[in-house]
Every structure is written in structure tokens, then in C-alpha cells.
Amino acid sequence: MTPRLEAHDDLVQRLTEVTWALEVGEHAQAARAARAALALAQQLLAAGSGEPAPGDLRRDDAG
Amino acid sequence: MHAPRRRPITGAMACAAAPAEIRLFVCDDAVELRALLRLALESEEGVSVVGEAGSGEGLTEAVLAAGANVVLLDLSMPGVDGLEALPPLRAAAPGLAIVVLSGYERERMEARTLALGADRYLEKHASLEQVRLTVHQVAAERTAP
Numbered sequence: 001m002t003p004r005l006e007a008h009d010d011l012v013q014r015l016t017e018v019t020w021a022l023e024v025g026e027h028a029q030a031a032r033a034a035r036a037a038l039a040l041a042q043q044l045l046a047a048g049s050g051e052p053a054p055g056d057l058r059r060d061d062a063g
Numbered sequence: 064m065h066a067p068r069r070r071p072i073t074g075a076m077a078c079a080a081a082p083a084e085i086r087l088f089v090c091d092d093a094v095e096l097r098a099l100l101r102l103a104l105e106s107e108e109g110v111s112v113v114g115e116a117g118s119g120e121g122l123t124e125a126v127l128a129a130g131a132n133v134v135l136l137d138l139s140m141p142g143v144d145g146l147e148a149l150p151p152l153r154a155a156a157p158g159l160a161i162v163v164l165s166g167y168e169r170e171r172m173e174a175r176t177l178a179l180g181a182d183r184y185l186e187k188h189a190s191l192e193q194v195r196l197t198v199h200q201v202a203a204e205r206t207a208p
Contacts, residue, residue, distance in 0.1 A: 001139065006139075009139045009166055012166030012187055013093045013095075013096060013166065013187075015188075016093075016096060016166070016187040016188065017093070017095050017096060017099065019188065019190070020096065020099040020100075020103070020190075020191050021099060023103070023190055023191045023192070024099060024102055024103055024191065026099070026102075029095070033095070
């Protein structure tokens with residue numbers, strides 16, 4: 001498994017933890033998992049973008 | 064450490080055909096997800112988690128030793144992954160109910176895992192209630208004459 005694929009898998013695991021923890025009422029665990037997922041997503045964003053030049057950050061649609 | 068606040072998991076599904084006891088084995092490398100599955104599924108009488116593993120390595124032996132009748136199996140794991148672990152598990156335990164629970168999209172992996180011996184494929188964005196219902200369904204199907 002490539003490191004990038006593994007990072008995506010980690011992100012899915014953390015987001016699954018968020019939804020399941022909310023479902024059983026474990027809100028603190030859900031919040032921790034959400035922060036971990038956000039950090040992972042930021043790492044993926046940074047790894048995929050390199051040093052952006054002006055105009056490189058234009059999106060096709062608003063997020 | 065605080066006691067977990069359990070929200071009762073309810074469902075209207077009748078499980079008359081299910082075995083008297085569901086003995087579940089959870090194989091997933093994410094320890095937090097295993098704990099949440101245990102918390103949710105064991106809240107119901109007649110369901111117990113009899114074993115856990117974080118890899119597919121030695122899974123068949125562990126499942127047989129635990130006397131499980133249902134297995135929840137992740138695909139991406141260190142050591143031996145779910146695609147590798149599934150065929151020997153099915154060969155060793157033809158009557159075992161196996162549910163693959165994976166982060167991969169259904170369209171990409173469902174047919175492949177069913178061909179390797181799984182009974183059901185669930186994506187990880189399934190709710191715990193969906194997991195619970197699926198566990199009951201496959202247990203009932205495998206028990207039916």
C-alpha cells in the first residue's frame with residue numbers, strides 16, 4: 001500500500017470513528033477523531049499541492 | 064476515565080431466525096473502531112464479541128479458537144490484509160457468516176469480496192445500526208436450514 005493510499009485509509013478510519021462515536025453518544029471521542037481527521041486532510045492537501053503559484057488555488061466550485 | 068454514555072441501539076428488525084447467541088469476531092486494525100463496534104453491538108442481549116484482531120495474520124485459527132459464528136472483517140490492515148485472509152477463512156469455516164466492513168467503495172470491492180467468500184459488503188460510512196442489522200441478517204441466513 002502506498003503512503004498516500006495509507007493516509008487516505010487513515011482519513012476514512014478517523015471519519016468513521018467520528019460518526020460511530022456520535023452514534024453511541026461519545027462526543028469527546030468524536031471531537032478528538034474529527035481533529036485528527038482534519039489534521040490528516042491538511043497533510044494530504046499540503047502533500048498534493050507543493051508550492052502554489054498565484055492562480056493555482058482557484059477552485060472550480062465553492063467549497 | 065468516565066463511563067461510556069450508551070445510547071440504546073434500537074431496531075425494528077425481527078431476528079427470529081437468528082442463532083440463540085451471536086458470537087462475533089472483529090478484525091480491524093483501528094483499535095478505536097473495534098472498541099466502538101464492541102460497545103454498540105454488545106449493548107444487545109445475545110450478542111458478544113468473542114475475539115478481536117488487528118491483522119488478518121492467524122485470523123482463521125483465532126476465529127476457530129474463539130468459536131465465533133460471525134466475523135466483521137476490514138480489508139486494509141498491516142501484515143495480512145482482508146483480501147488475503149478471506150479465502151482461507153471461508154475454506155476452514157463454511158458455515159461462518161462473514162461481513163466485510165471497509166473504507167473502499169462498494170462498487171470497487173463488493174463483487175470481489177463476495178466471490179472470495181464474504182456474505183455481505185458494508186462500507187465504513189454505514190451506521191452502527193446498519194452494521195448491527197447486517198450481523199443479524201447474515202447470522203440468520205447462515206443458521207437457516
